[in-house]
Amino acid sequence: MVQPDRRAFLAFLAGSPLLALVPSLAEAVQQGDLAQAAHALDVFDFEAAAQKIVPPAHWGYLMSGVDGEATLRANRDAFNRYQLRARRFVDVSRIDMSVELFGQKYASPVFLCPIGSAGAFHADGEVGAARAAQAKNQLLVVSTQATKAVEDVARARGGPIWFQLYTTNNFDITTKMVQRAEAAGCNVVAVTVDLPAGRNTETATRLSRVDTRDCSQCHGDATGDRMRPRGGRGAAPKPIFQGIDMQGVGLTSPSLTWDFIRRLKGVTTMKVVIKGLEAGEDAALAVDNGADGIIISNHGGRATETGRGTIECVAEVAQAVRGRIPVMVDGGVRRGTDVFKALALGATAVGIGRPYIWGLATFGQQGVERVLDLVNNELRLAMIGTGTRTMRELGQAAIIDVTGRR
Ligand SMILES: Cc1cc2nc3c(=O)[nH]c(=O)nc-3n(C[C@H](O)[C@H](O)[C@H](O)COP(=O)(O)O)c2cc1C
Structure with a gap:
C-alpha cells in the first residue's frame, strides 16, 4: 500500500495539469497508486490498483478465462468491430439514460453482474456492491455463490435485486433457494446456463500455485486445493445453502433441457431470465419456453473456449427475439462506448463484472460507485457526441x- 505522504503527493499529482507534461510521473499514477476512488480516470485505474492488493490466488480467480483465454480476449476485441456514427445539430442539452426493466426504473442501463465470492475481494462483499447500487440506483444481480446472505444484500440495496441461480441437479434444492430469494425481495431469477459441466481455468490454477499464504481459514487446508473452498465445491459454505444438505449435489447439471424453465416458472412468481445464451435459435426457443428475458453471456470468457465475443451475438439474438422480451448482454464491457454499442445493437441493459470488483477490492462501496460513475459518464458523452438523447433513440x-x- 502507498504511504500517507506519498498518497497525498500522488493525489496532488493526479489533479495537476503538470501530469501531462511529465510522462514518468503520469506512469506512476497510472500504475495503480490510487489515493482515492475519485482519482480513477477509467476502470483500468482500478484494475491496476486492485492487482496490487488482491492476493494472487484471488486475482487468478477473478481474471481467469478458460484454456488459452481466447473467448476472454474476444469479449474485449470484438468491440473494435463497431464504431460510433455521429449525428450533428441535435439538441443534446438533456440526456436521459434511464431504463425500465420489469417495472423498476434504473438510472442507466448498466448493471452489476453476479460475481461469486465477492467477499474474497473486500470484507463488505456483495453488501458493499449493493450499497453502491442503491446510491446510484442501478440493478444488481446477486450470485448463488454470494458470500453474503441474499436477505442482507437485498436490504443493502433497499429495493428489488435479481437472484442468479445455478440450477443444481436436484430440483427440490433449487426450489428451496429460489423461494428463499423470492422471500428476500428478489423480483427476477437469472438462470445461468453456460456452464453445464466443468471448465479448465488455467490462469486461476497457475496463480493459486504461487500463492504462499495459509488459506486454511476459508479453504480446506493450507496445502490443499485452494480452488475448492471449505465445505465442497462452491461452498465455504455459502449462505444460500444454509440448512441444505449439499453432499453429492452438483451446482449445475449436464442434463438440463428447456423443460427446466417451465418447471422453474411453476415454483416462483419471479420473472425468469436466462443468462448465458449466444445463438438466435436459442433466443427464439427461450421466448417459446416462457422466458421473460435473456442475458447474452459467455460467463466473462470463463465457459466455452474460442467462442465469439458477446457483443457479436447481440444483433443475432435481438433479431430472433423481435422485441418480445428484453435482451441484455455482458462480457468485456469496460467503457461507456461499449455500453452504447450494445444498446445500439438491440440490448436493453448491459452488465459489468470484473470492473466493479476492481472498484470493490480497492475502495469498497466507494470504488463500486466510482466505477458506475465512470462508465455512466462515458456513456453520457457517447450519447452527446452522437446526438442520441434517450435509449429509445439509440x-x-x-x-x-x-x-x-x-
Ligand atoms: C470472478 C467471477 C465470478 C463469477 N461468478 C459468477 C456467478 O457466480 N454466476 C454467474 O452467473 N456468473 C458469474 N460470473 C460471470 C459474470 O456474471 C459475468 O457474466 C461476467 O463477469 C461479465 O464479463 P466481465 O467480467 O468481462 O465484465 C463470474 C465472473 C467472474 C469474473
Missing part, C-alpha cells in the same frame, strides 16, 4: 460495423 443507425457483416 438504434443500429448509431453505429457502423466495420466488417460490413451483419
Whole structure:
C-alpha cells in the first residue's frame, strides 16, 4: 500500500495539469497508486490498483478465462468491430439514460453482474456492491455463490435485486433457494446456463500455485486445493445453502433441457431470465419456453473456449427475439462506448463484472460507485457526441460495423 505522504503527493499529482507534461510521473499514477476512488480516470485505474492488493490466488480467480483465454480476449476485441456514427445539430442539452426493466426504473442501463465470492475481494462483499447500487440506483444481480446472505444484500440495496441461480441437479434444492430469494425481495431469477459441466481455468490454477499464504481459514487446508473452498465445491459454505444438505449435489447439471424453465416458472412468481445464451435459435426457443428475458453471456470468457465475443451475438439474438422480451448482454464491457454499442445493437441493459470488483477490492462501496460513475459518464458523452438523447433513440443507425457483416 502507498504511504500517507506519498498518497497525498500522488493525489496532488493526479489533479495537476503538470501530469501531462511529465510522462514518468503520469506512469506512476497510472500504475495503480490510487489515493482515492475519485482519482480513477477509467476502470483500468482500478484494475491496476486492485492487482496490487488482491492476493494472487484471488486475482487468478477473478481474471481467469478458460484454456488459452481466447473467448476472454474476444469479449474485449470484438468491440473494435463497431464504431460510433455521429449525428450533428441535435439538441443534446438533456440526456436521459434511464431504463425500465420489469417495472423498476434504473438510472442507466448498466448493471452489476453476479460475481461469486465477492467477499474474497473486500470484507463488505456483495453488501458493499449493493450499497453502491442503491446510491446510484442501478440493478444488481446477486450470485448463488454470494458470500453474503441474499436477505442482507437485498436490504443493502433497499429495493428489488435479481437472484442468479445455478440450477443444481436436484430440483427440490433449487426450489428451496429460489423461494428463499423470492422471500428476500428478489423480483427476477437469472438462470445461468453456460456452464453445464466443468471448465479448465488455467490462469486461476497457475496463480493459486504461487500463492504462499495459509488459506486454511476459508479453504480446506493450507496445502490443499485452494480452488475448492471449505465445505465442497462452491461452498465455504455459502449462505444460500444454509440448512441444505449439499453432499453429492452438483451446482449445475449436464442434463438440463428447456423443460427446466417451465418447471422453474411453476415454483416462483419471479420473472425468469436466462443468462448465458449466444445463438438466435436459442433466443427464439427461450421466448417459446416462457422466458421473460435473456442475458447474452459467455460467463466473462470463463465457459466455452474460442467462442465469439458477446457483443457479436447481440444483433443475432435481438433479431430472433423481435422485441418480445428484453435482451441484455455482458462480457468485456469496460467503457461507456461499449455500453452504447450494445444498446445500439438491440440490448436493453448491459452488465459489468470484473470492473466493479476492481472498484470493490480497492475502495469498497466507494470504488463500486466510482466505477458506475465512470462508465455512466462515458456513456453520457457517447450519447452527446452522437446526438442520441434517450435509449429509445439509440438504434443500429448509431453505429457502423466495420466488417460490413451483419
Ligand atoms: C470472478 C467471477 C465470478 C463469477 N461468478 C459468477 C456467478 O457466480 N454466476 C454467474 O452467473 N456468473 C458469474 N460470473 C460471470 C459474470 O456474471 C459475468 O457474466 C461476467 O463477469 C461479465 O464479463 P466481465 O467480467 O468481462 O465484465 C463470474 C465472473 C467472474 C469474473
